[in-house]
Amino acid sequence: MPSHRGRGRGKLSSSLRVLLTGGAGYIGSHIGLHLAAAGHDVVSFDDLSSGNAWAVKAGELVQGDVTDSAALEQLFAARSFDAVIHLAALSSVEASAARPEDYYRVNVLGTLAFLQRCRQAGVRALVFSSSAAVYGTPQRLPVEESAALAPISPYGASKAMAERIISDVGAAAGLATLSLRYFNVAGADPLGRLGEATPEPWHLITVACEAALGKRPGLTIFGDDYDTPDGTCIRDYVHVDDVAAAHLAALDYLLAGGASQVLNCGYGEGASVRQVVNAVKRLAASNFPVNTAARRPGDPPVLVAKAERIGRLLDWQPRFADLDAIVGSALDWQRRRENHLPGPPPGPPVAD
Secondary structure, eight states: OOOOOOOSSOOOSSOOEEEEETTTSHHHHHHHHHHHHTTOEEEEEEOOSSOOGGGOOSSEEEEOOTTOHHHHHHHHHHOOOSEEEEOOSOOOHHHHHHOHHHHIIIIIIHHHHHHHHHHHHTOOEEEEEEEGGGGOSOSSSSBOTTSOOOOSSHHHHHHHHHHHHHHHHHHHHTOEEEEEEEOEEEOOOTTSSOOOOOSSOOOHHHHHHHHHTTSSSOEEEEOSOSSSTTSSOEEOEEEHHHHHHHHHHHHHHHHTTOOOEEEEESOSOOEEHHHHHHHHHHHHTOOOOEEEEOOOTTOOSEEOBOOHHHHHHHOOOOSOOOHHHHHHHHHHHHHHHHTTOOOSOOOSOOOO
16 A cells, blocks of 8 residues: 555634544544644544543543434534534444344434434534445445445445435535545554544454454454455555544535535555455564454455545545554554553644
């Protein structure tokens, strides 16, 4: 994966009051760091089902659920917001196949209820956390934003439905919206302040790092008979810090008058599951056990972004488009957690 210069569009000229749903979670907490570094006032709204209160490094944390109408009413009644970033969702492809009703309740009905509150409150701009899972198994690769949506999991379907709701409500309400279709988010804050710390992590790089450090007995690869060079799935892994920077660039774009958009958030190059596992083994100097099991439902063989539009429209220029950089930051974070060090004091923020 090639490296890139810079970060994204120029900073907004004035401080914003931003509501960040899911702000105590893995990706949301990193976005909160970037918002604070840019001088914005952040309110994180999170039910803490998979997030952590300690991960909210700046601003206010309000505990609540997007499916709770009373909690939303209280949240918006007590505060005004210039913009919102909506991440609160259930996000496991595998779990969505077992409990689809939960995914439609939270990801679809929760988004609808949240949008209604945003419309009533006169919010100006909304950035939505979507997913490459909306594409299913693409007919052409790398997959571009105009590709047909054909999700093969309830999770992907719930994100596609939420995108449509956001587009329709935004157009009717005069709310500028931008949906970012994440590919595989991974890695950790480059200063070691944050990383993935969910109760039951399932992202490949996190699980592999835990296996490398002896926190779990090994790792299982689900399917080694795909039509790929080494038989394992290929994904576009994107550093969480670059994903966080994309959200600020998206807010900048919308509040400067940019048209509502849907954009891929990826690097445009992929790595196989086995390549990722081998990178973790090499960087950690650990030959942890790796088992193979049957394929999981909802896993396409290859999913890699066509990412030109996000670079052109948002001037998004990733800093960490390198598999070793992603894995290295994740390993550093897991070592800190292993030694009961959540990271250094906040210190000077990373300028965007």
